[in-house]
Amino acid sequence: MNTINFTHLKHQRDLRIILPVFLVSIIACVDRVNIAYAALTMTQDLNWITPEIFGTGAGIFFMGYLIFEIPGSLIAVKFSAAKWIARIMFSWGLVCILMAFMHTQFEFYLYRFLLGAAEASLYPVIYSVLFPRWFTAGERARATSLMLTSLLLSTIIGAPLAGFLLNTSFFGMHGWQELFILEAIPAILFAFFFLFCVKDRPEKVAWLSTEEKNYLIQAYEKEQSRLQSKKKYTVVQAFSDPKVLKLCFIYFMWVIGFWGFNFWMPTVLKGLSGWSTQLLGGAIAIPMIAALIVQLIIGHTSSTTGDKVWHVSGTLFIGAIGLGLSPFAANIYEALFLVCLSAIGIYAAMGVWWTIPTTFLTGPAAAASVALINSCGNLGGWVGPYMMGWIKTSTGSFNFGYFLMSGFMFIASITVLSIKYSWNRKKETTAAKNKSLTES
Numbered sequence: 001m002n003t004i005n006f007t008h009l010k011h012q013r014d015l016r017i018i019l020p021v022f023l024v025s026i027i028a029c030v031d032r033v034n035i036a037y038a039a040l041t042m043t044q045d046l047n048w049i050t051p052e053i054f055g056t057g058a059g060i061f062f063m064g065y066l067i068f069e070i071p072g073s074l075i076a077v078k079f080s081a082a083k084w085i086a087r088i089m090f091s092w093g094l095v096c097i098l099m100a101f102m103h104t105q106f107e108f109y110l111y112r113f114l115l116g117a118a119e120a121s122l123y124p125v126i127y128s129v130l131f132p133r134w135f136t137a138g139e140r141a142r143a144t145s146l147m148l149t150s151l152l153l154s155t156i157i158g159a160p161l162a163g164f165l166l167n168t169s170f171f172g173m174h175g176w177q178e179l180f181i182l183e184a185i186p187a188i189l190f191a192f193f194f195l196f197c198v199k200d201r202p203e204k205v206a207w208l209s210t211e212e213k214n215y216l217i218q219a220y221e222k223e224q225s226r227l228q229s230k231k232k233y234t235v236v237q238a239f240s241d242p243k244v245l246k247l248c249f250i251y252f253m254w255v256i257g258f259w260g261f262n263f264w265m266p267t268v269l270k271g272l273s274g275w276s277t278q279l280l281g282g283a284i285a286i287p288m289i290a291a292l293i294v295q296l297i298i299g300h301t302s303s304t305t306g307d308k309v310w311h312v313s314g315t316l317f318i319g320a321i322g323l324g325l326s327p328f329a330a331n332i333y334e335a336l337f338l339v340c341l342s343a344i345g346i347y348a349a350m351g352v353w354w355t356i357p358t359t360f361l362t363g364p365a366a367a368a369s370v371a372l373i374n375s376c377g378n379l380g381g382w383v384g385p386y387m388m389g390w391i392k393t394s395t396g397s398f399n400f401g402y403f404l405m406s407g408f409m410f411i412a413s414i415t416v417l418s419i420k421y422s423w424n425r426k427k428e429t430t431a432a433k434n435k436s437l438t439e440s
Contacts, residue, residue: 003211004209004211004212004215005212008212009208009212009215009216012207012208012212013134013135013143014146016198016205016207017130017131017134017143017198018143018146018147020193020194020197020198021085021126021130021147021198022146022147022149022150023150023190024085024089024122024190024194025122025123025126025147025148025150025151025154026150026153026154026157027089027154027186027187027190028089028092028119028122028154028187029150029151029154029155029158030154030157030158030161030183031092031093031096031115031183031184031187032061032115032119033154033155033158033262034096034158034162034179034180034183035057035058035099035112036058036262036264036265036266036267037158037159037162037163037166037179037266038162038166038176038179038180039054039266039267040166040266040267040270040280041166041174041175041176042174042176045174045176046102046103046108048104048105049105049108050389050393051389051392051393052386052389052390052392052393053105053108053389054385054389055264055385055386055387055388055389055390055392056109056385056386056389057108057109057112058112058259058385058386058389059259059381059382059383059384059385059386060109060112060113060116060382061112061113061115061116061381061382062116062259062378062379062380062381062382063113063116063382064112064113064114064115064116064117064118064120065116065117065119065120065374065375065378065381066116066120066375066378066379066382067117067120068116068117068120068121069120069121069124069371069372069374069375069378070121070368070371070372070375071121072084072088072120072121072124072125072371073121073124073125073128073129073367073368073370073371074364074367074368074371075121076121076125076129076367077129077364077367080200081125081126081129081130081200082130082194082195082198082199082200083195084121084125085122085125085126085130085194085198086191086192086194086195087191088118088119088120088121088122089187089188089190089191089194090187090188090191090192091118092115092118092119092184092187093184093185093186093187093188093191094118094184094188095111095114095115095118096115096180096181096183096184096187097180097181097184098111098114099111099112099115099180100173100176100177100178100179100180100181101177116378121371123354123370123374124367124370124371124374125367126147127144127354127355127357127370128357128366128367128369128370128371129200129367130200131143131144132220132223132366133200133201133202133216133220134202134216136216136219136220136223137223137355137359138303139303140355141299141302141303141308141351141352141355142299142300142303142351144299144350144351144352144354144355145295145296145298145299145300145302145350145351145352146296146299146351147351148295148347148350148351148354149292149295149296149351151347151350152288152289152291152292152295152343152347153288153292155284155285155288156285156288156289156292158183159266159280159282159284159285159288160282160285161183162179163276163279163280163282165178165179165182165183166179167276201217202216202217203217239368239369239372241369243360243419244357244369244372244373246415246418246419247356247357247373248372248373248376249376249415250412250415250416251353251373251374251376251377251380251412252376252377252379252380253380253408253409253411253412253415254316254346254377254380254408254409254412255377255378255380255381255384256380256381256383256384256387256404256405256408257319257320257323257342257346257384257405257406257408257409257412258346258377258380258381258384259380259381259384259385260383260384260385260387260388260401260405261323261342261343261346261384261405262346264385264388264389264398264401265284265339266280266284269283269284269332269335269336269339275332283332283336284339286336286340287336287339287340287342287343287344288343288347290340290343290344291340291343291344291346291347291348292347294315294344294348295347295348295349295350295351298311298315298348298349298351298352299351299352302351302352302355308352308353308355308356309416309417309419311349311352312349312352312353312356312416313413313414313416313417314349314413315344315345315348315349316345316349316409316410316412316413316416317345317409317410317413318341318344318345319341319342319343319344319345319346319409320345320406320407320409320410320413321341321345321406322338322339322340322341322342322343322344322345323338323342323345323402323405323406323409324402324403324406324407324410325338325341326338326339326342326402327397327398327399327402327403345409346409354370356419357369357370357373380408384405387401387404388401388405391404
């Protein structure tokens with residue numbers, strides 16, 4: 001048997017699995033959040049969009065996600081993860097184009113709902129169906145963290161791009177209309193690339209040696225056998241498991257802050273600074289770069305030490321501080337610093353977080369449970385934007401909303417610590433895991 005070149009194996013998977021999924025996620029996040037930047041000028045052309053209506057429309061995206069998340073994940077398990085992801089991209093691209101032609105409040109709500117329905121199950125399929133077949137348990141924190149740098153890079157790219165498009169008119173349309181159309185085209189085009197070029201399983205590709213394929217297949221089968229020997233969860237059992245329900249609660253609290261922050265941050269900073277949309281788009285890239293750096297560090301240290309709990313809890317606590325102090329910012333520079341803290345807390349631990357469910361769940365139970373956890377988070381994604389819009393309409397200020405988001409993030413941070421001793425007592429290094437797999 002030939003010796004496996006682990007460096008070659010790592011580079012091939014980085015290039016042919018992580019990179020395509022990373023690009024899918026960037027396109028998805030740009031299309032999902034562009035409504036936040038479109039609102040900077042869209043509300044002037046569509047004067048029926050009040051802060052409360054905008055918050056409802058931003059959040060109703062997640063209701064479509066909530067309804068179709070679990071069914072979509074189970075379909076991908078039985079059907080094909082790669083083909084399902086391609087379908088997701090194509091359909092959300094079409095819906096995003098429709099957003100450019102909305103004229104009524106009903107259409108606004110309908111298209112946002114359909115966008116969520118189209119994208120539903122994307123990340124659960126990646127986390128629980130695609131990645132476990134390509135990356136061992138010790139590698140997934142790094143792989144997921146690398147992929148989820150897309151959440152930050154999408155803002156680093158999307159914010160300046162949105163600022164530029166909002167101030168231009170190529171086709172005689174409003175800038176916000178061209179924003180929706182031009183940012184939807186990559187989703188439609190890349191869907192065809194993903195359909196034909198990305199495979200679900202190592203045995204389907206020609207760019208790995210037989211030994212490399214066997215190594216990945218055996219590592220996956222061994223992990224599944226080990227987890228099922230402890231407890232083989234059915235989908236119903238997983239949904240009622242206290243560990244799964246605790247993860248649902250944590251992610252719900254977390255995502256209230258995540259999306260409340262993301263959808264309203266551009267509007268808040270513009271009101272505080274008075275800057276142009278182009279200058280504001282460039283400034284928003286600063287906190288996202290800071291969060292990106294921390295996310296890469298956390299992904300590496302988590303894979304090296306085996307710790308998940310303190311990595312997640314610590315960053316959530318930093319986010320709670322940033323959000324809680326934001327109303328006290330006296331100028332735009334203090335506000336940007338606090339946005340940096342908030343972005344680090346909200347984004348940096350995402351890659352580590354999504355490796356937790358697959359430490360005790362397998363197969364359809366893992367896919368459905370990750371979908372359930374993500375659905376609960378998406379319910380928080382509805383609560384956060386709507387809450388901020390309602391508070392702005394009722395009080396004339398976002399301040400109380402920031403205090404609430406800070407409190408929810410703090411609760412999530414503390415709750416994460418409660419899982420430490422039952423799930424995270426034994427710390428293994430990636431090297432030790434790989435050695436064990438090789439010896440087997």
